[in-house]
Amino acid sequence: MKEKLSICLIGPKKGGKSSLLASLADCVAQNAYGYPLGLRPTLQPLRRAEAVEAEAATMRQDIFGAPCPDYDRLRQDFVEGGVATDTLDTYEYYFRLGLNGAAPPAVAERGPWLLEIVDAAGELAVPPEGARVAILNDVKDKFAGQLLSAQAIVLVVPTVQLEDSGWIGTLARVVDRLARNRDKKLRRLVVAFSQYERLFVDLGPSAFTYACDPAVALHVVRKLLRAAPWIDALRALDVAGVSVRFTVTSAYGFTRRFQNPNIDPHQPGEKRFRRQGVEGARGFGEYWRPFLTAEPILYAALDLDSAFTFSYRQIDARPEIH
Ligand SMILES: Nc1nc2c(ncn2[C@@H]2O[C@H](COP(=O)(O)OP(=O)(O)OP(=O)(O)O)[C@@H](O)[C@H]2O)c(=O)[nH]1
Ligand SMILES: [Mg+2]
Helix, strand or coil, X not given: CCEEEXXXXXXXXXXXXXXXXXXXXXXXXXXCCCCCHHHCEXXXXXXXXXXXXXXXXXXXXXXXXXXXXXXXXXXXXXXXXXCCCCCCCCEEEEXXXXXXXCCCHHHHCCCCEEEEEEECCHHHHCCCCCCCCCCCHHHHHHHHHHHHHCCEEEEEEECCCCCCCCCHHHHHHHHHHHHHCCCCCCCEEEEEEECHHHHHHHHHHHHHHHHCCHHHHHHHHHHHHCXXXXXXXXXXXXXXXXXXXXXXXXXXXXXXCCXXXXXXXXXXXXXXXXXXCCCHHHHHHCCEEEECCHHHHHHHHHCCCCCCCECHHHHHCCCCCC
């Protein structure tokens, strides 16, 4: 593989980082993104050993398609309702990203890519205000090192509860520190507003139609940013040459065929639709279609915009009123 890229996920606890990652390969496989279908991206989870071989360019082609236990476990956890990432370590996942269709030549010639995506507990980078979380210094140092050597950062922020969340101040400080750190490799930063489908639960089968409209997403992003005190620090990063983008994502997504948000109103809590009697991933597979969880990662890797990645220029433009 020609280019190796490191991408760090950060964001508050329960923000949806691990779910975004767990649904990523399915999102790409199901074409559930806002990139042109003609781009034909493929994303193959790799085992750590395969990633090392790939980096050394000694990788045999026939191992593609082999099971990848770490990633399979993450997916299984997501199917079962999500498991908080522990604070004992940070966790690296590897993928081979390829583009098999029409991409701008300057992008296509860089691939295929070896992606290392780092997932860590929300408490590590964005602890809740006033909370004392005991974390080993080794783990803190490891994550700080990974953040500083990453080419891209994906900030996963849940769409709801921005104002009354206990972590908004901490997030502002993290962004501020990133902006002030001069010795950085950072080239791209994507803010992914997660759990997007929750905004549409009352719209029934029309939900997907609205969610698929980039103008709706842009409107939502603009509104959310009004309550985000870290916006100025991010703008400083953008001005300093880091490409900042905003997007919306949903790991739960929408149901196939029915097009409503994938939350079953007949079950207590936020349970997803599933076929009764069929266990595990297969029970969900029939209905589940993630929504745009590919966006933050593809932008982070490729520097290529989709219909749902918004720059400051788009955010700042005054909406036209006719
Ligand atoms: N409604 C909805 N809930 C989601 C979505 N993605 C994740 N969740 C739920 O949100 C909770 C937290 O998700 P995680 O992916 O574990 O969040 P995290 O950011 O990795 O959290 P930590 O590992 O604790 O930092 C879980 O119960 C998920 O099932 C989504 O797209 N929509
Ligand atoms: Mg997690």
